Amino acid sequence: MPRLLKEIVWLIRKDLLLEWRQRYALNGLLLYVSATIMVVYMSVLQLKPATWMAMLWIILLFVSVNAIAKSFLQESAARQLYYYTLVQAEAVILSKILYNTVLLLVISLLAVLAYSIVLGNPVQHKGLFFWAIVLGAVSFSNTFTLVASIAAKAGSNQSMLMPILSFPIIIPIIALLLSISTASITGKDSNFNNNLQVLLTINIILPALSYILFPYLWRE
Amino acid sequence: MVKLMQQSWWKLLAIFLLCYTVVGGLLFAVPRLNILNETIRNLYYHVPMWFGMIILFTVSLVYSILYLYRGKLSDDLMAVETANVGLLLGVLGLLTGMIWANYTWGSPWNGDPKQNMSAIALLIYFAYSILRASIPDPTKRARISAVYNIFAFFSMIPLLFVVPRLTDSLHPSNGGNNGFVVYDLDNQMRLVFYPAVMGFTLLGLWISSLRIRLRLIFDPNYNHSSL
Numbered sequence: 001m002p003r004l005l006k007e008i009v010w011l012i013r014k015d016l017l018l019e020w021r022q023r024y025a026l027n028g029l030l031l032y033v034s035a036t037i038m039v040v041y042m043s044v045l046q047l048k049p050a051t052w053m054a055m056l057w058i059i060l061l062f063v064s065v066n067a068i069a070k071s072f073l074q075e076s077a078a079r080q081l082y083y084y085t086l087v088q089a090e091a092v093i094l095s096k097i098l099y100n101t102v103l104l105l106v107i108s109l110l111a112v113l114a115y116s117i118v119l120g121n122p123v124q125h126k127g128l129f130f131w132a133i134v135l136g137a138v139s140f141s142n143t144f145t146l147v148a149s150i151a152a153k154a155g156s157n158q159s160m161l162m163p164i165l166s167f168p169i170i171i172p173i174i175a176l177l178l179s180i181s182t183a184s185i186t187g188k189d190s191n192f193n194n195n196l197q198v199l200l201t202i203n204i205i206l207p208a209l210s211y212i213l214f215p216y217l218w219r220e
Numbered sequence: 221m222v223k224l225m226q227q228s229w230w231k232l233l234a235i236f237l238l239c240y241t242v243v244g245g246l247l248f249a250v251p252r253l254n255i256l257n258e259t260i261r262n263l264y265y266h267v268p269m270w271f272g273m274i275i276l277f278t279v280s281l282v283y284s285i286l287y288l289y290r291g292k293l294s295d296d297l298m299a300v301e302t303a304n305v306g307l308l309l310g311v312l313g314l315l316t317g318m319i320w321a322n323y324t325w326g327s328p329w330n331g332d333p334k335q336n337m338s339a340i341a342l343l344i345y346f347a348y349s350i351l352r353a354s355i356p357d358p359t360k361r362a363r364i365s366a367v368y369n370i371f372a373f374f375s376m377i378p379l380l381f382v383v384p385r386l387t388d389s390l391h392p393s394n395g396g397n398n399g400f401v402v403y404d405l406d407n408q409m410r411l412v413f414y415p416a417v418m419g420f421t422l423l424g425l426w427i428s429s430l431r432i433r434l435r436l437i438f439d440p441n442y443n444h445s446s447l
Binding site: 147171216 | 286288319337343344347351354355356360366368369370399
């Protein structure tokens with residue numbers, strides 16, 4: 001097995017183990033989702049299909065930002081320096097992207113389940129909707145992971161920087177995801193394939209950029 | 221780089237081109253089109269602002285890449301000052317566009333995809349400024365903000381140019397609306413439009429070069445030998 005791949009597997013296992021040992025972070029995220037869904041439910045009670053979808057993506061956006069913001073903060077700078085001596089920088093960012101994708105996927109699916117129970121589910125094409133959620137988790141992870149490492153390096157006010165830095169970048173991606181997932185209610189329109197292509201292209205460009213740029217960030 | 225900044229020929233060219241743009245833009249004949257009428261002259265001021273912004277952001281990107289490549293603080297200075305002036309041109313482009321939209325489309329903000337994407341581009345570069353302000357150490361600030369600049373630019377550019385063309389837009393030459401062809405092919409307008417683009421871009425570079433030279437004098441982190 002090539003060295004990079006071996007290191008990625010090792011780092012992902014380390015992250016999973018850490019997550020399992022300090023479950024409060026995962027439980028906190030699940031509570032965050034439930035509370036947000038209840039806020040939406042209590043303020044609107046009923047939603048039109050288009051608004052239903054928009055609200056869902058806004059909830060997923062906030063949950064994802066919070067989930068990923070911690071990915072470079074939960075371990076001390078000293079321990080990150082230790083990893084720096086053990087593994088390549090590229091392995092760190094790729095393992096974080098993959099790990100965050102899995103984490104977001106689990107949380108997104110649970111969120112959709114809870115959201116559908118409370119607010120109903122107008123989706124017609126279940127398969128398309130499922131793949132839109134998967135694509136959403138992948139896109140969020142690809143975009144937010146590098147931004148989280150930038151925010152973590154920036155020093156004192158990471159919690160404020162994370163949304164400021166990531167929201168402008170994610171707006172167009174959210175717009176694409178929204179139009180793709182709305183097709184699961186209204187059926188595909190003429191723009192569907194184009195939107196999907198653009199989104200897939202972005203999901204190739206952003207991880208590639210993260211791979212190239214992260215070594216510059218990590219070096220202190 | 222300092223040599224080019226201190227030379228005056230391109231600044232004189234900028235002044236000449238902008239004078240020509242103001243005079244020619246207001247006096248030369250323009251095609252008569254419904255709804256647009258005389259507001260079509262805003263094409264000489266509104267669109268070149270956007271061209272200037274994109275060009276300056278691209279210069280900023282190039283210097284961010286150069287900074288990561290060779291680590292000279294002067295490259296960082298170029299990157300940040302061109303981004304700042306790009307922001308200025310972007311805000312002006314947005315304002316002139318909103319005034320124009322108010323007269324031709326009926327309201328200043330119409331949810332037009334190009335308008336939305338430009339607003340997003342401005343948000344990204346404002347975020348870049350905030351990020352820089354939050355890091356006190358100059359070399360760390362240069363490195364981290366260069367990474368963000370590159371990442372944000374590439375995540376934005378495909379969307380800035382691809383998405384608006386895929387969806388319906390009030391802007392010409394988008395989504396079945398081919399209005400731009402009608403007046404872009406008017407050669408009289410090209411005679412003013414392209415000099416205007418050059419003039420505003422040069423003016424932007426001039427403003428940023430002044431700001432850079434000012435910071436080279438007053439900011440203790442830089443010295444002349446670093447250029």
